Amino acid sequence: MTTIAILAAGAMGAGMGLRLAEGGATVLTNLDGRGAGSRARAAEAGMRDVPLDDLAGADMILSIVPPGSAVALAERLAPSLRAGARKPAFVDLNAISPATAERVRAALDGTGCPVVDGCIIGAPPKRAGVSPAVYVSGDPAGLTAPLGRHGLDLKPMDAPFGAASGLKLVYAMCTKGVTALAAGMFLGAERRGAGEALRAELDRSQPELVARFGKAMPDMLPKAYRWVAEMREVAAFLGPDDPAAMMFEGAARIYERLAADAEGSGELGRALLGAAARG
Incomplete structure (x- = not known):
């Protein structure tokens, strides 16, 4: 069974967690400092609240936060990922520019964790509903393939790191x-x-x-x-x-x-x- 950590349990993060849990994945999150709304969404989605350091034991970490928090989240997780024995793939799915995606990757430099660029286009999944499109770039090894197996509409791009972030932004223009x-x-x-x-x-x-x-x-x-x-x-x-x-x-x-x-x-x-x- 694939273990996937998602930060954070906002509307999109919890929706993605719900879809992955329905698809058989174990879904972790960390609710330190989060409000009642986030806690209720995480519980409804079947996401398990664990200490921040325990997220490093997942197979994959999905970053789904407001654009202005993307780099800060990577910096916050870096010490735990650096110290952890396992090295999960870190998938940034935020609405950020390719330059900001590079800053996320730089924040995780030295952790040993591969970083994949991605984006989400569509509404948060509902129970037994369809998944939004999840585009990823810079993943030649197919590290994100389990997302597709567990119910997300995964769309790998034959493109370098940063292309998925660029796609999200040009789509947001329209x-x-x-x-x-x-x-x-x-x-x-x-x-x-x-x-x-x-x-x-x-x-x-x-x-x-x-x-x-x-x-x-x-x-x-x-x-x-x-x-x-x-x-x-x-x-x-x-x-x-x-x-x-x-x-x-x-x-x-x-x-x-x-x-x-x-x-x-x-x-x-x-x-x-x-x-x-x-x-």
Whole structure:
């Protein structure tokens, strides 16, 4: 039986843990400092809470954390992995740039653990549900093959380390990037008194966008704080010489503003939901 450790037990981490446990794997996690929500998700998924040092005894470790925490997690685990007798494969599945993925690999240098670059595209798995796509690159030895055997939709890439991270970011350009553009569009129209006319025109000429944005806006608002770092990873991936990088720094600032609004009055969020849903 394959033992797979997952950090952390957020919505995606717990969903992946659930799918792997359903597929026959033993799934470990560490809940030190985690709240009641994480503990409940881990229990529901059948994940076993063990001391941090015990994660080094797994066959594989999956890192599934917010983008801004990816390097810090690798640094936190490095001493245990360096000291452990077993050397599990460390698979970074976060929404980070290839340059940040290299920083993760550098943080684990000297541990003896192979590091694989990866990404997740899709929603967290539900009980008896389908898996999101899990792309991996820089894994010529097929160290991640057990993920496919235990129920994940594994998609190995014949590409070097960093390619999977790049894929995640360019995909995010057409999902989270477009959602940020739509948020700016709706809020700008509302400020200038053009909201009703905009929605009527979209209903007339772009009905597919109306359906998309009507679903995307309520889904985005509670997650906006998590998408700030991801948009900045996209900007870093594109580089300072690419004018599109400025667009994604702007997207990060839109999400930053919406996240701050959610912590405050919620006025912008209510306006955005009303503008996107009105028809």
